[in-house]
Amino acid sequence: GAVVSQHPSRVICKSGTSVKIECRSLDFQATTMFWYRQFPKQSLMLMATSNEGSKATYEQGVEKDKFLINHASLTLSTLTVTSAHPEDSSFYICSARSRDYNQPQHFGDGTRLSIL
Amino acid sequence: AQRVTQPEKLLSVFKGAPVELKCNYSYSGSPELFWYVQYSRQRLQLLLRHISRESIKGFTADLNKGETSFHLKKPFAQEEDSAMYYCALSVGTYKYIFGTGTRLKVLA
Numbered sequence: 001g002a003v004v005s006q007h008p009s010r011v012i013c014k015s016g017t018s019v020k021i022e023c024r025s026l027d028f029q030a031t032t033m034f035w036y037r038q039f040p041k042q043s044l045m046l047m048a049t050s051n052e053g054s055k056a057t058y059e060q061g062v063e064k065d066k067f068l069i070n071h072a073s074l075t076l077s078t079l080t081v082t083s084a085h086p087e088d089s090s091f092y093i094c095s096a097r098s099r100d101y102n103q104p105q106h107f108g109d110g111t112r113l114s115i116l
Numbered sequence: 117a118q119r120v121t122q123p124e125k126l127l128s129v130f131k132g133a134p135v136e137l138k139c140n141y142s143y144s145g146s147p148e149l150f151w152y153v154q155y156s157r158q159r160l161q162l163l164l165r166h167i168s169r170e171s172i173k174g175f176t177a178d179l180n181k182g183e184t185s186f187h188l189k190k191p192f193a194q195e196e197d198s199a200m201y202y203c204a205l206s207v208g209t210y211k212y213i214f215g216t217g218t219r220l221k222v223l224a
Contacts, residue, residue, distance in 0.1 A: 004159075034211060043202065043216040044160075093160070097210060104150060105212060107160040 003027055004096050006108030014116055015086060021079045021111045023094030030096035033077035034105060035069060038091040050077055084115045118143050120205045122215035129193050130223050137188040137218050139177075139203030148206040149186040151177055152214075155199045163201070164188070173197070193222045 003026040011019050023033055032051050036044040048064075050056040050071035058064045066088075068080040077096075081088050091112050095105040119142040129135055141147055151163040163172055166179040166186060177188045186203060203215040 032210060044214045046211055046213075049211050095160075101210065104162050104165060105210075106162075107152075109159045 002103070002106045004094065004106045004108040006094050006111055008111060009109060010112045010114075012114045012116065013084065016083055017115075019081045019084055019113060021081075021092055021094070021113075023077045023079070023096065023108050025075045025096045025106075028096075028098045029074040030077070031074065031099045032097045033071055034095045034097075035067070035077075035079050036093045036095070038093060038110070044093060081113065084113070086115045089113055089115045118205065118207050118213050120203050120213050120215035122203055122218050124218045125216070126219045126221065128221040128223060131195055132192050135188075135190045135193045135197070135220065137201050137220065139186045139188065139215060141184050141186065141203075141205050143205055143207060145207070147179065147181075149177075149179060150204040150206070150212070151175070151186075151188050152202045152204055153199050154202070160202065193220075195222045195224060198222045
């Protein structure tokens with residue numbers, strides 16, 4: 001149980017393109033979803049926290065107009081990287097957590113984004 | 117300040133040797149700590165959480181509030197334990213702060 005699916009797994013696109021990444025909880029209701037960014041050989045950095053039906057809370061230094069997050073349902077959150085540039089190239093990982101506070105976060109496989 | 121420190125980037129041990137992956141934290145509240153593991157080309161998976169006080173795949177971790185540590189231990193390392201290990205601290209609205217990770221290499 002507790003599977004989180006992230007799609008696509010890999011994106012390569014031109015500079016200036018907007019890219020949407022989906023994160024779905026397959027067998028539980030994710031009241032809270034998290035988006036992380038991971039640079040090569042570095043740790044996961046939390047970008048934002050989103051609760052279903054409300055605006056995302058962004059971490060300091062993360063541009064909310066650049067990284068649009070939507071959490072419209074209890075099983076789906078999306079991250080859109082708007083007008084992506086090469087410096088946005090990274091590994092993006094989502095995780096999800098249910099209303100049961102005893103349950104930990106469950107992670108997706110991640111999306112490798114490469115901007116040319 | 118809220119912080120998780122994993123001082124070793126890489127830890128190499130021989131098969132059958134004991135393993136200890138260090139994790140120290142800084143948090144003014146009551147800590148909730150986790151160990152996540154990431155095997156090659158796989159997603160992060162929960163390995164342990166301190167409130168469970170269980171042993172998974174032979175690994176254990178004890179929360180030491182006096183030393184603000186949550187070290188991960190295994191008495192006899194196996195080759196399949198080779199992976200990236202992250203210590204995480206749950207703060208505030210259940211968000212996690214991750215350590216920088218330790219790559220464990222178990223040598224044959």
